[in-house]
Amino acid sequence: MVESKWPLIPVEEAKAIIRAHVRPLPTVEVRFEAAQGLVLAEDVHAREPMPPFPASAKDGFAVGASDTTEWRRIVGEQFAGYEANIRVEPGTAARVTTGAPIPPGADAVIMVEFSEVRDGYVRFTRRVEPGADIRPPGQDIAGGQRVLAAGTVLGPPEIGLLATVGATTVRVHRRPRVGVMSTGDELVEPDEQPGPGQIRDANRFSLMAAVREAGAEAFDMGLAPDTFEALEAFIREGLERYDAIVTSGGVSMGERDLVKPLLERLGTVHFGRVSVKPGKPVTFATVSGKPFFAMPGFPVSSLVSFEVFVRPALLIMAGWPPDRVERPRVPVVLDHTVRHTAGRTEYQRAVVRFERADGRFHAVTTGFQGSGRLLSMVGANALLELPEGRDTFEAGEVVEALLIGPLEAPSRREAEKRV
C-alpha cells in the first residue's frame, strides 16, 4: 500500500503554521493619493486643529447672541477663504457663508432662513444661544491629535483625513507582489482549442483575480515547464521577482507531480496535506524566507484553498492587523440537507441571507459541490464550514459560515412585500 509521506494535519494547524511564517512586508513612502487599500505603517498626527479657526456652520449672519437690537446694520460680508476686515459690534451683524471665519465680536450665527434684510439692515425671526452654528477650532480634530494609527487600512475617509492634515506622503506596507502559475501537462492557454486529453487553464486566471481582490498585485508566470530542471529555474526566477508564489496543480501523488519534491529541495515544506475538502493536497513551503503556496489543481479546490489559507497570509504581508485578516463567521441555519463525510473539514459554497422573519442567518448551497465545478462558486457569498467529526447535516441544523461576500439581506420593505 502506497502512503503519502505527508501527514494529514487539521485546518487550524495549517493556518497557524502559515501565520508563523509570514510577516508584514517592508514599508515604503507613497503619495497619499496612491495609498488606497494600503496599510499605514506609522501613526499620523494633525499639526493644526480642525477647523483651524471658529468657522460658520451655515450660511447666514454672524451676530452677538445677547444683542437684542431688532434691526441690525449689516457691517459687511465674510465669505470663506480669507479674513475680511470687519468686526461685529452690538447693533450690527455680518453676512457669513458656510466655512467662513467668524468675524471678531460675533459669538453666534443665525441661519439665513431666519433673516429678513431691508436697506442694509437685517432682523431675525429667531434668537440663538452663544456658540450657535459656530464650529469652534478643534471641534473635529484637536491640534496634535493622532488621526490615524499604524495598522489602519486606508479607505475613502482615511484618504480624506490624510489630505485634511496635509500628510501627503505616508509610510505604508508595500503591496504584496504575487507570482501565479499553473502546472499540469493537460493545460492549454484559454485562447487555444484543447486537443485530446487537454483542457484550458482556468486556475491561473481565477487565482490572479483572487490575489487582486485581496489587494495584492498579481503577476502571470504562465504555465509551468514540465521537467524538473526547467521548473526549478522557473521557480527560482519567480522567487527573486515576487514576494510570494501561488501555484495550482502538481501536488497530487502522481509521478509527474513535481512541485513538492522540488520545494523540498529548494526550501522547507511546512505541510503537504491538510484534512480539508476540497483541497487535501494543499502545500505550504518557504524558500529563502518567501512563502510558496501550492494549491491543488481542481478549480474549486484551488480557489477555496486560496480563500482559506492564502488570502489571510497576503493580508498579513500587506500589514493588516492579524485580528482582521479572517472573514466574518456567523452561525447559519441550513435550509436543506447537506451531505458531508465525517473525515475532513469541508467548505461548501453557499448563499447566506439574513432572514428577518426569524432573525437568523439561513444558507442554501450552490448545487453540486464537485471540486471541478467552478459554477458552485458563482453567486456564493459564503463557505459553510462542516466539521471533521460528523456526517450529513439535516435541514434546520446550524453550522458555521465564513462570509466571503456581501450578505443577502432584504430590506424591511422587500421583506414586507414577501409576506
Added chain:
Amino acid sequence: MVESKWPLIPVEEAKAIIRAHVRPLPTVEVRFEAAQGLVLAEDVHAREPMPPFPASAKDGFAVGASDTTEWRRIVGEQFAGYEANIRVEPGTAARVTTGAPIPPGADAVIMVEFSEVRDGYVRFTRRVEPGADIRPPGQDIAGGQRVLAAGTVLGPPEIGLLATVGATTVRVHRRPRVGVMSTGDELVEPDEQPGPGQIRDANRFSLMAAVREAGAEAFDMGLAPDTFEALEAFIREGLERYDAIVTSGGVSMGERDLVKPLLERLGTVHFGRVSVKPGKPVTFATVSGKPFFAMPGFPVSSLVSFEVFVRPALLIMAGWPPDRVERPRVPVVLDHTVRHTAGRTEYQRAVVRFERADGRFHAVTTGFQGSGRLLSMVGANALLELPEGRDTFEAGEVVEALLIGPLEAPSRREAEKRV
C-alpha cells in the same frame, strides 16, 4: 424670511429620482483577463462539456470494476494531457494521474493509496464500484450550457469560468468614468499650508477613493474656478470627457454657491434638497443626459451622500442588476443611547457586530457625529438609518443599519474566550 427654492424631499424619493435617470453604460468587448469587476452584457455558453472526456479524479489505476483478478498486469500509463494508446482488458490495469483520460476498457479508478505494485503487476486492497473516481464528460459543465448570465459581476470564479470555456473576449458594460471636483474658496491643495480662513481640500480625494471602491474610474478635475463663467466652461469640458460628475461644496444658500444656478442653466436639476442628515443640500441634475451629483461641502456629508445616493447610481451605470446595488440592511440593537432629532432621516456612522450570545446584531456609534468630523467614518462598517418620525433612541432599541463594510463577527473560539 429667506426660503430655499428647493423643496425638501424624502430620501427614498430622491433615490427613486436618481434611479429613473441613470442607465447602464454602453457595452464594449474586452479581454477576459481585464474584465474583473465588470458586468457581463451577454450570456456566456460552453461549447464543449467539462470535463470534455471521462477523466480520472485521482492518481491511481484505471481498472475494470468487475474484474476480480488479484494481480493485474500494468499495461501502461496514461498521464494527463494526451491519449495514450492503451486499453484495459480483464486482468490488466493502467496507471493514471489526476485529470488523465480514462483508457478504453476501464470503468473505474482505484486510488494509488490502495495499490501494491510488484514486478509490473498491481493488486488492490479495496474494490470499487463502476464509475468510481471517474469524472464523466459534462459532470461540471454540459456542452452548450449557459455558464454565466448577462448581469453577472465578474469575480475570481467567473474569470476562471471564462477561461475554461475559452470565452477570452466578452461583452461587458463599460466602467463608468467619473470626474471629481471640489468647490469652495476656502480650499487649498493638500500640499499647501492653509492661510487665514483656509483649509485643505479633503473631499475630492475621499470621493475619488469612494468612486474607485465602487468599481468606477475616478478622474481628478481639481478645484473649481470661482467665477460663474469659468465654472461653466470647466463643467462643460468635464461633461464631454466623463460619464458622470461628482462635486462637493457650493450647494448651500450662500451667494457664492454657484453650482445649483449653473446646473439649472446647463440642464435639469431634479432635486436640490433632501430631508437627510448629514447632506441636506445634496443635489442631483442631468446635463445632456449625463448625471451630475453635487455633494455638500462638509467631509462627512459628502461621503455619506455619496454612499446613499451616488454609489448605487454608479453601479447601475456599470450594469449591475438594480436589485444588487443597495447595501445589505439588517436590524441592529443599539448598545447605547443615540441622540437624533426627528426632522430628517439621519445616517450615523457605527460599528456593527454580530453577537453570538443573543444571536443579534449590535451597534456602537463612532463618537461625535459632526458633519465635519471625518474621524466618525474611520473604522465604521455601517450607517445607522434613524427615521424622520421620531427623536432619541434608547440603548436596547432596534434600528435599521446599512452594512458598508465587512461585519464584525468574532469566531466561536473568540466568543468562547470572552466568556
